[in-house]
Amino acid sequence: AQKVTQAQTEISVVEKEDVTLDCVYETRDTTYYLFWYKQPPSGELVFLIRRNSFDEQNEISGRYSWNFQKSTSSFNFTITASQVVDSAVYFCALSEGAGSYQLTFGKGTKLSVIP
Amino acid sequence: DAGVTQSPTHLIKTRGQQVTLRCSPKSGHDTVSWYQQALGQGPQFIFQYYEEEERQRGNFPDRFSGHQFPNYSSELNVNALLLGDSALYLCASSFGRSEAFFGQGTRLTVV
Numbered sequence: 001a002q003k004v005t006q007a008q009t010e011i012s013v014v015e016k017e018d019v020t021l022d023c024v025y026e027t028r029d030t031t032y033y034l035f036w037y038k039q040p041p042s043g044e045l046v047f048l049i050r051r052n053s054f055d056e057q058n059e060i061s062g063r064y065s066w067n068f069q070k071s072t073s074s075f076n077f078t079i080t081a082s083q084v085v086d087s088a089v090y091f092c093a094l095s096e097g098a099g100s101y102q103l104t105f106g107k108g109t110k111l112s113v114i115p
Numbered sequence: 116d117a118g119v120t121q122s123p124t125h126l127i128k129t130r131g132q133q134v135t136l137r138c139s140p141k142s143g144h145d146t147v148s149w150y151q152q153a154l155g156q157g158p159q160f161i162f163q164y165y166e167e168e169e170r171q172r173g174n175f176p177d178r179f180s181g182h183q184f185p186n187y188s189s190e191l192n193v194n195a196l197l198l199g200d201s202a203l204y205l206c207a208s209s210f211g212r213s214e215a216f217f218g219q220g221t222r223l224t225v226v
Contacts, residue, residue: 004157035214043203045158045217091157101148101171103207103215105157 002027004094006106013082014114021077021109023092029053034068034075035093035103045091051075082113117142119208119218127224128196136191136221140208146170147189148215149181152203164189193223201225 003026013019025034036048049059051068059066063080079086089110093103120139128134140147146165150158160173164183183189187208193200201224207215 033212037217042219043205043222044219045205045207047214047216050214093157101146101163101212102160102173103148103150103158104160107155107157 002104004106006109008109010110012112016081018080023075025094029097031097033095036077037091039089084113087113121206121218125222132196133194138189138206140187141216144208144210146209148207149191150205196225198225
């Protein structure tokens with residue numbers, strides 16, 4: 001069965017600090033997709049990134065970067081020079097192979113960036 | 116380009132009643148999924164609709180049912196409401212295996 005673990009329930013950082021959100025996943029499939037979503041207080045889940053299991057290249061998008069390591073089943077998310085607008089709940093999610101369409105989410109990490 | 120829209124935004128119902136939530140997918144998307152998010156938890160997959168049929172279902176009782184219309188919009192119906200059904204209900208749309216885009220959700224409170 002697929003499972004996503006986000007061990008950090010809440011994190012507080014001071015503005016301009018770097019912060020890493022951890023995500024560990026479990027799956028028996030060799031083909032799968034990993035995602036990160038941001039949920040601001042408004043409730044809408046905002047898509048940030050999708051990676052497939054065959055692409056372990058790390059990715060950088062502005063202040064955001066993602067580190068995918070199959071050897072440790074981890075897909076961590078780093079925000080560089082955090083800003084108050086980054087305050088939100090962040091979810092890591094997994095979608096297994098060709099036969100499944102559902103997203104399995106972790107419990108989320110609430111990030112508070114203090115000015 | 117309108118994103119995923121859901122209605123209503125908030126709803127209060129009494130135990131035992133029935134409720135219908137609505138979702139219009141993002142333009143160009145043909146697949147709609149529904150998720151239930153309890154307070155402080157991650158979203159849980161209810162089911163997905165494609166070509167007007169339920170393609171996959173999560174671990175939810177038959178009280179949860181849905182429908183997809185020819186214009187790809189969708190409804191989620193919940194019968195015999197329980198207090199535990201109180202949650203944020205999120206609709207997501209996608210095209211093929213592309214990433215899912217979510218609406219702002221419907222906050223359902225059962226009293």
